[in-house]
Amino acid sequence: MSTSFPIPDDPGFLQIKEVVKDFGPVRAVDSVSLDIARGEIFALLGSSGCGKTTLLRMLAGFETPTSGQIILNGHDLSGLEPYRRPINMMFQSYALFPHLSVWDNIAFGLRRDGLPKDEIAARVESMLRLVKLEKFGKRKPHQLSGGQQQRVALARSLVKRPQLLLLDEPLGALDKKLREETQIELVNIIKDVGVTCVMVTHDQEEAMTMADRIGVMDEGVLLQVDVPNELYETPNSRFVADFIGNVNLMEGVVVDDQPSSVTIECADCVHYVGHGITGHVGLPVTVALRPEKIYLSREEPEGEHNRVQGVVEEMSYFGSYSVYFLRLPSGAKLKVSEENDLRLRESKPTWDDTVWASWPPSAQVVLTH
Amino acid sequence: MSFLTGSWRPRPRVAVIGVPFVWLSIFFLLPFLLVFRISLAQMDGALVSPLLTLSDGVLTLQLHLASFIQLITDDLYIATYFVSVKYALVTASFCLLFGYPFAYFMARSERRWQPALLMGVMLPFWTSFLIRVYAWKSLLEPNGWVGAPIHALGIDEVLAFLGMIPSPDQLMYSPFSLVLGMVYTYLPFMVLPLYATLSRMDLRLIEAAQDLGATPWQAFWRITVPLSRSGIVAGFMLVFIPCVGEYVIPELLGGPETLMIGRVLWDEFFSNNDWPMASTVAVVMILVIIVPLAIFGRNQVQAQEG
The missing domain is CATH 3.40.50.300 (P-loop containing nucleotide triphosphate hydrolases)
Structure with missing residues (x-):
């Protein structure tokens, strides 16, 4: 405002x-x-x-x-x-x-x-x-x-x-x-x-x-x-x-540290973050990912980073948007919110569907403490 | 006619209001009417004259107003009412003066101390009222525990100068000892309602007043006192009303110039055996108390609605 x-x-x-x-x-x-x-x-x-x-x-x-x-x-x-x-x-x-x-x-x-x-x-x-x-x-x-x-x-x-x-x-x-x-x-x-x-x-x-x-x-x-x-x-x-809005927090370790990018390995996925951080290889970090910055699709997204496959365990409809909870391979949950911009989306995921979640390299925030 | 068929039941609201109403009717209104009836009779030997007589087919209603006329014309009664109301007002005022700070600090003290303090206020009730009042007689002796310090500090000179005691060496049987005894006896009746109001008060209101520029003293007078008004009024009435008709304390601690209406009533009943006069005194006393109460109650209601 x-x-x-x-x-x-x-x-x-x-x-x-x-x-x-x-x-x-x-x-x-x-x-x-x-x-x-x-x-x-x-x-x-x-x-x-x-x-x-x-x-x-x-x-x-x-x-x-x-x-x-x-x-x-x-x-x-x-x-x-x-x-x-x-x-x-x-x-x-x-x-x-x-x-x-x-x-x-x-x-x-x-x-x-x-x-x-x-x-x-x-x-x-x-x-x-x-x-x-x-x-x-x-x-x-x-x-x-x-x-x-x-x-x-x-x-x-x-x-x-x-x-x-x-x-x-x-x-x-x-x-x-x-x-x-x-x-x-x-x-x-x-x-x-x-x-x-x-x-x-x-x-x-x-x-x-x-x-x-x-x-x-x-x-x-x-x-x-x-x-x-x-x-x-x-x-x-x-x-x-965590306090401001909703967020997915993933524990990980820095595996590649470049001046303008960083790669972090987490339990379920590998994050490629498009900006440098003050850290070093081997540093344990937390990756924060907002639910609205994640996209869901049935087709496998391109690339190897910033994607994870999961099963829709819960979903709630809020009118202008829907919230999905995906169960990831490690057992962790991923919260995703999707805008309901089309009235009837053919490919809209539903309970027990296996879907891909993906996000751009600018979506994450890397927290070192 | 539904109550004839057995289907009538009092509505809960009627029942709830009805119980105290019936109680008051039986134990207050009915006795009052009996007393009022006696006040309009005259003594017939050892009996009270009947109001209604039926003789030779003539039903006669005889209302004797002699007692009322005597009450108005004889200065003694009016003067005694005046003295009673005066001492009741003085007592209630002193109770407020001492009781307010007491209740205030009790309500503002730490929560865990409050039950003990409350107990302290009620502790005197565990001893017989008569013994406690009687004890003042020895306390106020010139060499008593209270009399001696009063004399040593020269307070008795001040009291004598103010006319509260006949002479510096005599504290007992004076307006001073009477008021002291009544304040002592009735103080808890002032403290308890004040404590109830003050302890319920929202302390953020005091903070709000200070935030707006009121000093603690201004906040007390502008916020605390007005908001404890119901407690002040309740305490004042609880002290004032029984004090007007008080008999025992003036008998034990009062002097010749503190003749109060309770004593007059006693004398009319038991010394003069003049029941109609005694009843008249009682009826007028109730009016003396009820009329200001009713006016006050109306103001209260209007103030709350306005």
């Missing part, structure tokens, strides 16, 4: 420097360093317990880093209480004040700053317009739908014009259909306002759709930071390859 991320004018607007957080003997965040540009939407992606929420809470000031520094717009945030940071957060499942109306929820932050009444009114009204809730100002949060509550929470976190907006699982409480619509709406509003945004999510689709860049976290470590398509096409570790 937003892969065309413009070159930032202030790449170090938010600097996270070797931040560590220990909870007793447990290291929740392990020496994370990260620069986020002004105006960027950055997603921290990982499964629950990976430390992404702890990192977000340290940005908000609810947790104090065990060591490391957080610098926003040139100012060190250490020791600054949450209520004195120019940062606002949209909480998971929103944390709207149940006893206050929508209007008063949004005005809450402005009132704490002691702004004049007419300015508060003007800013609340303009926020209500921005999130299209002009008619709902007098309602209490429990009288709103999930999507409306989400917009109130967004308005409340934007109304103080924070330098940094934090989103904690922003769409987690919405159902799937509404979530897809809201993702784009949310990005549009954030981009309109121009606020720098760090979001936390476990949903890779959400991260891909909304973020300019994504950081994948696991066990407190930031594994890879990249734009969404790079993260998908060139993951740098087994974990990232």
Whole structure:
């Protein structure tokens, strides 16, 4: 969606420097360093317990880093209480004040700053317009739908014009259909306002759709930071390859190492990869192959590399595409997805068919760790 | 007429609402009507006069309003109601003042300590209420465990200056000892509902308030207190209502200027043997409590709907 991320004018607007957080003997965040540009939407992606929420809470000031520094717009945030940071957060499942109306929820932050009444009114009204809730100002949060509550929470976190907006699982409480619509709406509003945004999510689709860049976290470590398509096409570790989208992972050994190509022998096939790697002959590696980059055919493909014969063990129809699981000679499974671009394909493989799977030399990613 | 054929069954909803309704009718409404009926009679020797008499084919309804008239015209009763409500309000306020921080820290303490703390609040109930109240008599003696430090710190001078005790050397039989005894006795009734509300509160709301620029103190007043309103109201009512009619504590710890309505009621029944007057005092006391409650309840409902 937003892969065309413009070159930032202030790449170090938010600097996270070797931040560590220990909870007793447990290291929740392990020496994370990260620069986020002004105006960027950055997603921290990982499964629950990976430390992404702890990192977000340290940005908000609810947790104090065990060591490391957080610098926003040139100012060190250490020791600054949450209520004195120019940062606002949209909480998971929103944390709207149940006893206050929508209007008063949004005005809450402005009132704490002691702004004049007419300015508060003007800013609340303009926020209500921005999130299209002009008619709902007098309602209490429990009288709103999930999507409306989400917009109130967004308005409340934007109304103080924070330098940094934090989103904690922003769409987690919405159902799937509404979530897809809201993702784009949310990005549009954030981009309109121009606020720098760090979001936390476990949903890779959400991260891909909304973020300019994504950081994948696991066990407190930031594994890879990249734009969404790079993260998908060139993951740098087994974990990232596996976590983002679907992938076939094959263990193998480098048998031929050339500057512009490499040959890897796996249990069921020999991979010929059309680019060089930093490695040597005999190095054990993992080859990652995306299911949609594999073609199925009944006829034997040409050449000796990048092909394997298997039996269709399972197949599932998803409308626009089908997924096949091939049982390979070694007993491993290969996942293949084929687009259903023709309504009735004569040669479409079915259960128990023996078929050939093949892929071009540009399809694989070689992972050395 | 389906219930005649045996096919009628109470719907579950009716049954569920019906049980407490019937209970209240038998054990509250009916006795109240009996008391109300007595308040409209007069003493006939040792008996209460009948309201309805049938003589010579004439059915006569006699409503004696003498007790009600006396209650309004004699300053004693009005003054005593006033004193009762005053001490009940003071007691409930002090219970709130001490009970709120207590419940707050209990609800915010570590989960594993909470059962023990809760037990601590309820522990006094294991000892007889009378013994506990009686114990204050010796505690408040000038050389008692509580009386001595109060004197040593000069607090008794302040209390005497405020008119809470007759003189610095006498803590007992004063408004001070009365309020102390009532606050001590009723504090758990304030703490428990407050604890229930506060421990259920979503702590992320406090974080959200701080995130939006509220200091911890502002977050407490703007978020925690309003959201614990139901607990405050429940606790206040649980203390205020029994305090208005309290008899034992004023008897044991109160002084001459703390004549409360419970004592008046007792005297009318057992000293003066004037049942209609005693009933009148009781009926008016119930009105004194119920009317503000009803008004408050209506406001609550409107506030929730609005």
